[in-house]
């Protein structure tokens with residue numbers, strides 16, 4: 201079998217290990233690589249001829265981290281705590297052997313080093329990093345619910361001090377070469393061609409083969425003991441910040457703080473045992489599994505356009521038309537131009553089209569001020585956006601997306617006008633958030649080339665696009681639409697047509713449940729705080745104001761008009777009607793809704809809420825509100841799945857986390873049910889239904905799952 205490591209010893213006694221995982225573009229760490237490194241250590245530590253070890257990579261990057269597929273495998277094995285501890289000690293012990301092997305070890309870090317890759321470097325006695333901004337260093341484990349479990353929580357604080365190490369450990373922040381040098385994570389920067397030579401030079405200088413922390417009298421820079429000045433305050437501050445940002449929903453940051461706090465006061469070997477203990481606990485906790493499944497594995501598959509019909513030839517949009525230069529249209533033009541696509545931005549009047557472009561310019565200026573982009577890049581993006589009021593300008597477009605008012609007649613009108621000028625082969629897409637695509641496609645002469653592309657606001661920051669397949673949408677259209685989303689670098693989910701599709705429909709239940717609570721007399725601050733404590737980014741009242749109460753109201757009226765007899769009003773219809781019809785409080789853009797928005801000040805709950813809905817004498821516990829708000833969304837997702845609106849648990853989860861911010865620690869709306877267990881979930885729904893109404897009644901399919909124990913995700917990775 202091809203080897204991952206090549207070992208060569210030169211005449212001057214420098215043993216060079218070159219990492220080059222066969223058949224991969226990067227060098228992920230695997231058990232096979234670990235075994236080979238162990239063998240190398242065995243060989244060189246006993247060899248008189250070797251005076252030092254140099255580790256480098258043959259790829260453009262150094263090591264991106266541990267192979268996620270291996271971590272996945274460990275989840276599947278469902279190890280006990282004790283078994284997991286033994287398994288997870290392996291890499292830790294290997295790196296410890298490396299730094300205590302008796303020979304000096306230098307890392308020639310020729311590119312990006314993350315996770316277990318950076319931990320390997322930290323276990324080396326000397327680190328030379330290539331002076332290239334792409335060569336970032338990071339310990340990003342926290343982002344998938346884990347901690348750096350191969351010494352990272354111990355070596356980094358010992359190297360650069362606790363205070364400087366915490367942002368890297370707790371936020372997974374990546375560090376560019378210049379900052380890495382300044383922080384003291386690496387000893388030296390070198391141009392690409394000289395990284396290995398610089399590491400070699402150090403080895404030839406007869407350096408020490410002992411880490412600072414293994415030397416007598418070692419002290420963590422800045423101190424580590426609670427009795428030392430500043431240390432207590434540092435941990436108190438960090439603990440409070442973690443509590444605020446995670447709302448106690450994510451165990452990894454707390455575990456990291458514990459590792460640093462407990463470990464930094466102990467000798468390295470004892471400290472490493474502590475780290476493995478916390479790491480193993482996180483591996484067993486459902487949060488890491490949920491995060492990895494949804495935000496890595498399933499997001500990765502969606503990003504690779506796994507739903508694209510394979511037989512269709514690959515396509516590419518060079519010129520895009522956007523009709524409606526409002527908030528969404530301007531945003532779509534911005535992200536498309538940033539992806540190198542020429543954009544024709546059309547509105548009913550030239551000045552409105554110009555305004556859409558200037559909104560994009562404002563956003564780009566903000567990015568420029570924050571150092572996220574350059575002036576040249578801003579100019580390049582804006583030069584690709586051509587505002588117009590002339591439909592003739594759409595002639596060259598391969599795809600036209602409409603983002604005009606959410607009104608069927610207006611949308612039909614622009615569809616007809618655009619199709620009169622665009623090529624026979626061009627696609628037409630609607631960015632509607634609620635109107636069924638099949639109905640909108642009736643205005644099209646080519647309904648098989650009509651599709652829904654539901655972007656989220658703000659378009660430049662929201663990663664998801666919900667692709668809606670209407671009854672007559674063709675497979676070639678789906679493939680081409682997905683290719684376009686791929687060009688933008690956004691994550692698509694593909695859903696079938698329905699009112700509100702998947703995301704707007706489920707997200708609506710969150711808003712309605714919160715509004716209903718208000719009517720029940722639950723304190724508005726309690727509702728909002730409980731939602732955030734559950735992990736939602738914004739409370740249901742605040743987010744309703746953002747979306748606009750008028751928009752929610754209008755969507756319900758439209759549904760009522762469309763469905764007639766079959767219409768069932770959402771649970772909070774009375775509240776919405778009261779706010780829109782009686783109080784004329786329409787939401788944030790119209791001056792206020794559930795909140796007031798004083799000019800230049802912070803928003804605050806509208807003082808009139810108490811008079812509109814008298815607070816109940818007895819308020820429910822926070823846990824009850826959290827459960828209602830999360831379960832109502834999970835249940836609606838199950839209905840969407842059973843009705844075939846969303847067709848896979850993976851996409852349902854992904855859509856919920858990336859689309860409207862359903863808390864990622866749950867893994868998404870359906871992973872939440874798997875985590876709780878279908879039987880327990882159903883029992884809780886029964887209780888909620890008897891107390892609050894039929895919307896909490898579990899579906900037939902859920903009852904079946906509760907009986908059989910079937911899960912939405914049979915394994916970490918769906919086939």
Ligand code: NAD
Nearest residue numbers: 524525526527528547548603604605606631632633655657
């Ligand atoms: P908006 O009011 O900001 O913009 C609509 C734009 O369409 C305006 O510039 C208007 O002048 C233009 N327009 C109206 N009629 C036109 C016509 N006949 N010809 C050409 N231009 C016309 O609205 P928005 O928030 O950008 O929403 C646009 C669409 O996107 C709606 O269908 C909405 O449901 C959908 N959407 C909105 C959001 C959101 O968060 N706002 C999210 C997803 C989807």
